Amino acid sequence: MKIIVPVKQVPEVAEVKVNEETGTLIRDGVPSILNPFDEYAVEEAIKLRDHYGGEVVVMTMGPPQAKEALWKALAMGGDRAIHLTDRIFAGADTWATAYTLARQIKKMEYDLVICGKQAIDGDTAQVGPEIAELLGIPQICYVRHLEIDEDGKHVIAHRETDDGYDVIKAKMPVLLTATKGLNEPRLPNIMGIMKAKKKPLEEIDAATLGVPEDDLGLKGSPTTVRKVFPPERKSGGIKLQDVDAKEAARQLVEFLAKKGAI
Amino acid sequence: MGLIYDKEKCTGCMLCPKVCNFGAIEKDGDKVKFDLDKCVLCGSCEEICPEDAIGIERKTVDKEKIAEYKDVWVWCETAEGKLRGVAFELVTKARELADKLGENVIAVLIGHEVEHLAEFLIHQGADRVLLVDDKIFADYTTDAYTIAMVTLIAPRKPSIVLYGATNNGRDLAPRVAARMALGLTADCTGLDIDDERQLVQTRPAFGGNIMAEILCPYTRPQMATVRPNVFKPSDRDTSCTGDIEKVEVKIGANQVRTRVLEHVKEVVEGMKSVEEADIVVCSGRGIKDPSNLTLPQELADLLNAAVGGSRPIVDAGWLPPTQQVGQSGRTISPSLYFALGISGAIQHCSGMSSSEIIIAINKDPEAPIFEIADFGIVGDIFEVVPAIIEEIKKLQSDR
Numbered sequence: 001m002k003i004i005v006p007v008k009q010v011p012e013v014a015e016v017k018v019n020e021e022t023g024t025l026i027r028d029g030v031p032s033i034l035n036p037f038d039e040y041a042v043e044e045a046i047k048l049r050d051h052y053g054g055e056v057v058v059m060t061m062g063p064p065q066a067k068e069a070l071w072k073a074l075a076m077g078g079d080r081a082i083h084l085t086d087r088i089f090a091g092a093d094t095w096a097t098a099y100t101l102a103r104q105i106k107k108m109e110y111d112l113v114i115c116g117k118q119a120i121d122g123d124t125a126q127v128g129p130e131i132a133e134l135l136g137i138p139q140i141c142y143v144r145h146l147e148i149d150e151d152g153k154h155v156i157a158h159r160e161t162d163d164g165y166d167v168i169k170a171k172m173p174v175l176l177t178a179t180k181g182l183n184e185p186r187l188p189n190i191m192g193i194m195k196a197k198k199k200p201l202e203e204i205d206a207a208t209l210g211v212p213e214d215d216l217g218l219k220g221s222p223t224t225v226r227k228v229f230p231p232e233r234k235s236g237g238i239k240l241q242d243v244d245a246k247e248a249a250r251q252l253v254e255f256l257a258k259k260g261a262i
Numbered sequence: 263m264g265l266i267y268d269k270e271k272c273t274g275c276m277l278c279p280k281v282c283n284f285g286a287i288e289k290d291g292d293k294v295k296f297d298l299d300k301c302v303l304c305g306s307c308e309e310i311c312p313e314d315a316i317g318i319e320r321k322t323v324d325k326e327k328i329a330e331y332k333d334v335w336v337w338c339e340t341a342e343g344k345l346r347g348v349a350f351e352l353v354t355k356a357r358e359l360a361d362k363l364g365e366n367v368i369a370v371l372i373g374h375e376v377e378h379l380a381e382f383l384i385h386q387g388a389d390r391v392l393l394v395d396d397k398i399f400a401d402y403t404t405d406a407y408t409i410a411m412v413t414l415i416a417p418r419k420p421s422i423v424l425y426g427a428t429n430n431g432r433d434l435a436p437r438v439a440a441r442m443a444l445g446l447t448a449d450c451t452g453l454d455i456d457d458e459r460q461l462v463q464t465r466p467a468f469g470g471n472i473m474a475e476i477l478c479p480y481t482r483p484q485m486a487t488v489r490p491n492v493f494k495p496s497d498r499d500t501s502c503t504g505d506i507e508k509v510e511v512k513i514g515a516n517q518v519r520t521r522v523l524e525h526v527k528e529v530v531e532g533m534k535s536v537e538e539a540d541i542v543v544c545s546g547r548g549i550k551d552p553s554n555l556t557l558p559q560e561l562a563d564l565l566n567a568a569v570g571g572s573r574p575i576v577d578a579g580w581l582p583p584t585q586q587v588g589q590s591g592r593t594i595s596p597s598l599y600f601a602l603g604i605s606g607a608i609q610h611c612s613g614m615s616s617s618e619i620i621i622a623i624n625k626d627p628e629a630p631i632f633e634i635a636d637f638g639i640v641g642d643i644f645e646v647v648p649a650i651i652e653e654i655k656k657l658q659s660d661r
C-alpha cells in the first residue's frame with residue numbers, strides 16, 4: 001500500500017502573540033513542532049504499511065526549517081520525504097497550498113493520502129479536502145477509526161459528525177483527514193531519530209514542480225489576510241478572591257440576573 | 263478564464279456529457295464538443311474525466327465581471343428532517359449583509375423530503391429558496407452535495423456563499439472552493455461589508471490567540487464557513503413572503519464515491535448537545551472523580567444547560583466525546599459558559615472563547631482561565647457550586 005502523508009510544521013500556538021503596534025505575528029523564538037493532528041496521520045500510515053507492506057511518503061510545503069517536521073515524521077517511521085521549498089511558495093492560502101501539494105502528488109502513485117484534521121496555526125481544516133478535489137478523489141474527513149476492507153480495495157472509516165459518527169466506505173484511492181482517537185502516535189525512539197536523517201529527502205522547487213508562478217504562493221491565493229489583531233480581551237472582568245463561597249455565589253447570581261443571562 | 267479541451271487526450275468515453283447539468287457537451291464523432299454559451303464552468307466534466315482531457319481556468323475575475331455577481335446565499339444544512347440552528351443564524355446574518363448591498367438573500371436547501379422546511383427560511387428572511395430535493399441527498403455525501411452546490415452557483419453567480427462551520431459544512435465548502443478555484447475563509451466569527459462592497463471576514467486563528475480579517479478581492483463568489491452560535495437568529499416573521507424555486511440536479515449513482523453504511527449517534531439519552539445549548543456547564547480535572555459530576559449536572563438541570571468537559575475528563579471516559587470542548591473537541595459559543603475546575607489551556611479556550619459570558623471557578627488564582635473570564639471566583643468548586651445552586655433556586659422561587 002502506497003501512502004502519502006502531507007504534514008505541516010507549526011508554531012507551538014500558545015506562545016504566538018500579535019505585535020499590537022504593527023499588527024504582525026511575532027513568531028521569533030517560538031518553538032516549532034510537527035502539527036499534532038499530523039502525528040495521527042503519520043502513525044496510521046506506518047501501521048498500515050507495517051501490516052500491508054508498501055511505502056509511507058511524508059511531504060511538506062514550507063521554508064527550509066520545515067525539514068524538522070519531516071525528520072520527526074521519518075523518525076516515527078516514514079520511509080522517505082519530499083520537501084516542496086521555494087520562496088515562490090510563500091504566502092500561500094489554503095487553495096494555493098493544496099494546489100502545490102496536489103501537483104506533486106499527481107506525479108506519484110498512491111492508494112491513500114492521509115492529512116491531519118487541521119493545522120493548529122491556520123486552523124482552517126481546508127487543505128485536506130481541497131487536495132482531494134484537485135486530485136479528483138473522494139475524501140473522508142475527521143476519521144477516528146479506520147479499517148481496510150477484506151477485498152483490500154476499500155476503506156471503511158468512522159467519520160466524526162456533529163452527533164456521533166458515520167461509518168463510511170469508499171474505494172481507494174481516497175483522502176482521509178485524521179483526528180483524535182484514530183490511534184496513539186508513537187514517540188520516535190533514539191534509533192528512529194538517528195535513522196531519520198539518513199532516509200531519502202528530496203527537495204523540489206517551483207521550476208521542478210513545473211507550475212507557473214502565478215498559481216503559487218501569495219500570487220496564486222484567492223484570499224488575502226488584510227490584518228491580524230489580538231482578540232478583544234475581556235476588560236473589567238470581575239474576579240472574587242478571599243470571598244466566602246456563599247457571598248461569592250450571591251454576587252455571581254446577582255451579576256447573571258442583571259445581565260439577563262439566567 | 264475558460265475551458266480547455268485536449269482532443270488528443272480524449273478517448274471518447276462519453277462520461278462528460280452524462281454529468282453535465284447544462285447540456286453543454288455533445289458527442290462529436292468519436293470525441294465530444296462543447297457549447298460554450300451553455301457552459302458555466304462548473305467543473306463537473308473536469309472532475310469526471312479519467313484522462314485529464316478537460317481543464318478549467320478560472321483564476322481571476324476582473325472588476326467588471328465581479329459586478330455581475332449578486333445575492334447572498336446560505337447553505338442551509340438539515341439533519342434528520344430538520345434545519346440545523348446555524349441555518350437560521352446565517353439567514354439572519356445574510357439578511358443584514360444583503361440589505362447593506364441592496365441584494366437578495368437566497369437560501370439553498372438540499373435534501374430529501376425537505377420541501378416543508380423552505381417556509382421557515384422565508385419567515386427567517388430569505389427572499390428565495392433554491393430547493394434541490396432527491397433521494398440521493400438523503401444522507402450527506404461530499405460528492406452529491408458538491409455537485410449540487412456548483413450546479414447552483416455556477417450559472418446564478420452569487421456574490422457571497424455562507425456555510426455553517428459544522429463538520430459537514432467544513433467538509434463541503436473547501437470541496438466547492440477547490441472545484442471552482444475560489445477563496446474560502448474558515449470558521450468566521452464576524453462578517454461585514456466594506457466601502458468597496460467586499461465581504462470582510464473575521465476569524466480566530468492560532469488557537470484563538472489572534473484574530474484575522476480576510477478578503478477575497480479577485481474571485482466571486484466570496485465564500486466562508488461561519489461558526490455556529492455566534493450570530494443570533496432574529497424572530498421569525500410569518501408574514502414574510504418569498505418564492506421557492508425547485509432545481510433538478512442530476513447525479514449518477516457512480517458519481518457518489520462514498521457510501522454511508524451507518525449513522526451512529528453518541529448523544530447519550532438526556533444529554534444535551536454542547537453546540538446547541540444556550541448555557542454550558544463545563545468541568546475539568548478539578549472535578550476529581552466521575553461520581554462528582556452530579557454536581558455540574560445539577561447546576562445544568564436548573565439552567566436547562568448542557569454539561570461539557572475538558573479533554574482529560576473525556577479521555578478518562580467520564581463524559582462522551584460529543585461533550586468535549588476545545589481544539590480536538592467541539593467549538594462552541596453559548597451565551598453563558600461555566601468553567602468548573604478548568605485551568606484554561608489554549609487548546610481548551612480556543613473552543614469556547616467566543617462565548618458571550620464566561621464564568622470561571624478555580625482554586626488557583628493564577629489559572630489562565632481567569633484572563634478570559636467575565637466573572638471569576640477563586641475558590642473550591644465543591645463549596646462554591648453548591649452555593650450557586652442554592653442562590654439560583656432562591657432566585658427561581660422568587661420569580
Ligand SMILES: Cc1cc2nc3c(=O)[nH]c(=O)nc-3n(C[C@H](O)[C@H](O)[C@H](O)COP(=O)(O)OP(=O)(O)OC[C@H]3O[C@@H](n4cnc5c(N)ncnc54)[C@H](O)[C@@H]3O)c2cc1C
Pocket residue numbers: 005006007008035037038041059060061062092093094095097101114115116117118119120121122123124125126127128223225228445446447448465467468472473474476
Ligand atoms: C491568521 C491567518 C488566517 C488565515 N486564514 C485563512 C483562511 O481563512 N482561508 C485560507 O484559505 N487561508 C487562510 N490562511 C492561510 C493558511 O493558514 C495557509 O494556507 C496554510 O498554509 C494552510 O492552512 P492551515 O494551516 O489552515 O492548514 P489546514 O487546512 O488546517 O491543514 C490540514 C492538513 O493539511 C495538511 N497541510 C496543511 N498545510 C500543509 C503544508 N504546508 N504542507 C503539507 N501539508 C499541509 C496537513 O496534513 C494538515 O494537517 C490564514 C493564514 C493566517 C496566518
Ligand SMILES: Cc1cc2nc3c(=O)[nH]c(=O)nc-3n(C[C@H](O)[C@H](O)[C@H](O)COP(=O)(O)OP(=O)(O)OC[C@H]3O[C@@H](n4cnc5c(N)ncnc54)[C@H](O)[C@@H]3O)c2cc1C
Pocket residue numbers: 036037545546547548549571572573574575586587588589590591592602603604605606607608609610613623624625626629641642643644
Ligand atoms: C493537540 C492538542 C489538542 C488538545 N485539545 C483539547 C481540547 O479539545 N479540549 C481540552 O480541554 N483540552 C485539550 N488539550 C489539552 C489541554 O492542553 C489541557 O491539558 C487540558 O485542557 C487541561 O484540562 P483541565 O483544565 O481540565 O485540567 P488541568 O489543567 O489539570 O486543570 C485543572 C484545574 O482545576 C483546578 N482545581 C483542582 N481542584 C479544584 C477544586 N476543588 N476547586 C476548584 N478548582 C480546582 C486546578 O487549579 C486547575 O487549574 C489538547 C492538547 C493538545 C496538545
